[in-house]
Amino acid sequence: MKSSLLRTNEELSQIYDRHVQTVYRVCFMYMKNRHDTEDMVQETFIKLYSDDTVFESIEHEKAWLIRTATNLCKDFFRHWWRKTVGFDEVEEVAVEQDLEIDETLEKVMALPSKYKTAIYMYYYEGYTTVEISKMLNIKESTIRSHLHKGRKLLQIEMEGELI
């Protein structure tokens, strides 16, 4: 796979088409509204343009985008957070109603970000705990713990239903 410091518009367009949905989902889990999600998606791809990582495969490309999007969203809250409201309040911000949100998604979105990300990557993207650990640069045991706690919270929220 070709990659350079100055990726061409064509390369950028191809990568965007391949992964925009994934990046959007990752960002939406953090931002919880369309407007901020769009901003973070744009930031992620703009960062991709000036990054000189040479991708070995489409999976590598996707992993880079998920990691970058996650970090950008976390950074957004780190910076914006201190000036406005506390973290807990942001976690409780209601998910924008212009998306069709079912009960399950609403419960997943209500999880703390770290659990939510682990659940998304494990169940939806199909990554193993080892892969998630490498991608997010977090210990594998921590990922397993996040998955466990996330599952537990969802079980409680789902009134004991197993996932």
Next chain:
Amino acid sequence: MRKNDIINSFDSINPDEKQIGKMFEVISGSVSKKRKFSFFNESFYKRAVPALGMVILLVSVSIVYMGTRNIPGKNPGILTSQSSDDFATMCNTYEFSDKDRILIDNKIYVRMTREELDFYDLSDLQISEEKGGKIATISDNSNEFYDNCDVYRFETREDTDIVAVETSDEFILFIFEQYAE
């Protein structure tokens, strides 16, 4: 089943076509700006720095080359003076009307007579102590007596252009006579 519920719920998080297009427009715009900036940052400097280096190298080589041309002995016809303000391009002697003359850098100097030395009150001076910087070496002359003699600026009389020629056993003073044609 529950796992599928989660997968299905994540599936519902999707940007619509309009959003996808709008986001890409913003990304393209930003990338275009960065690309212009990068041209000056990278392409321009990647070209300019080696070019500037080449110019500096060429200038340095030229300066060194010009300097080596003026080393005494390497090119006997062109001589630099010891004092920085003079540059003798030619230095030779000839005899005319029974007087020794030397030609230095298009200027003709004539050997001072006893009367002239007395007139300038130079007869008792210790010339070797009062001579100035070396300005040339006589390399081409009709009188072997002056062969390879060094010529010094003689600065004792500031208003008079006098040079001193160092022979094997004495200094002989020459006074400016005229410009060579």
